[in-house]
Amino acid sequence: MLEIKNLVKHFDKVKALEDINLTVQKGEKIVIIGPSGCGKSTLLRCINLLETPTSGIIKYRDVETKKYKRDVLCQKIGMIFQNYNLFNHLTIIKNITLAPIKLKIMTKEEAYKKAMKMLKLMKLEDKAGNYPRELSGGEKQRVAIIRSLILSPEIILLDEPTGALDPENIKDVLEILKDIAKDGMTMIVVTHEMNFAREFADRVEFMDKGMIVEEGTSKAIFDHPKNERLKEFLNKIKS
Ligand SMILES: Nc1ncnc2c1ncn2[C@@H]1O[C@H](COP(=O)(O)OP(=O)(O)O)[C@@H](O)[C@H]1O
Numbered sequence: 001m002l003e004i005k006n007l008v009k010h011f012d013k014v015k016a017l018e019d020i021n022l023t024v025q026k027g028e029k030i031v032i033i034g035p036s037g038c039g040k041s042t043l044l045r046c047i048n049l050l051e052t053p054t055s056g057i058i059k060y061r062d063v064e065t066k067k068y069k070r071d072v073l074c075q076k077i078g079m080i081f082q083n084y085n086l087f088n089h090l091t092i093i094k095n096i097t098l099a100p101i102k103l104k105i106m107t108k109e110e111a112y113k114k115a116m117k118m119l120k121l122m123k124l125e126d127k128a129g130n131y132p133r134e135l136s137g138g139e140k141q142r143v144a145i146i147r148s149l150i151l152s153p154e155i156i157l158l159d160e161p162t163g164a165l166d167p168e169n170i171k172d173v174l175e176i177l178k179d180i181a182k183d184g185m186t187m188i189v190v191t192h193e194m195n196f197a198r199e200f201a202d203r204v205e206f207m208d209k210g211m212i213v214e215e216g217t218s219k220a221i222f223d224h225p226k227n228e229r230l231k232e233f234l235n236k237i238k239s
């Protein structure tokens with residue numbers, strides 16, 4: 001589904017990514033962990049064409065991502081950010097329906113109908129006419145998730161989706177992510193929620209200094225870490 005080979009991304013002198021290799025199969029749940037600044041966001045942003053790699057190859061369905069039109073790729077590979085990235089000047093319903101209408105995936109009527117159905121599922125139907133500033137963080141993140149899912153993506157990338165939320169909202173959003181996962185979605189999640197990571201991941205990737213230094217099942221990574229920097233990272237997180 002997704003194949004990353006020898007990916008390198010430098011910002012002038014900052015070596016954000018050094019030789020990343022990662023293959024993701026359909027339906028896999030990948031969790032990426034690692035210290036701040038190790039390149040997690042940059043990796044997701046390169047996958048979604050938000051950054052241009054310095055070198056290396058990223059393929060989605062055997063075609064290099066750079067050969068896709070950005071609109072088309074972003075429909076197939078959705079992204080959810082820590083700070084929601086909603087359009088603050090648009091109502092919730094407009095935020096959700098903008099892309100499917102613009103991309104001509106749905107008529108306006110179809111988009112509104114589907115959006116209302118999804119809002120209802122997430123218990124947000126009474127917020128359709130509100131603006132993002134009138135919603136809590138957890139509500140905003142649920143809207144961002146709906147906005148991504150309405151395009152029927154094949155992969156979703158989540159960059160610390162609960163990073164800006166309080167504990168109660170964190171739980172809600174993590175439950176929603178588990179539900180989405182159950183439906184077979186291919187997901188790549190950057191998170192600091194280690195209990196969630198352990199339960200959720202088919203495979204955990206530990207990044208440090210722009211590289212994947214250890215990968216394995218949650219059991220292998222959390223119960224039997226080998227790399228010294230991974231051990232150190234897990235100890236720090238526990239304390
Ligand atoms: N647009 C940018 N310009 C310059 N440096 C950047 C930019 N984006 C990220 N970096 C640098 O790249 C490194 C990796 O950043 P990032 O991918 O955001 O790490 P993480 O998400 O793991 O915290 C950091 O040193 C960061 O300062």
Ligand SMILES: [Mg+2]
Nearest residue numbers: 040041042159
């Ligand atoms: Mg980041």
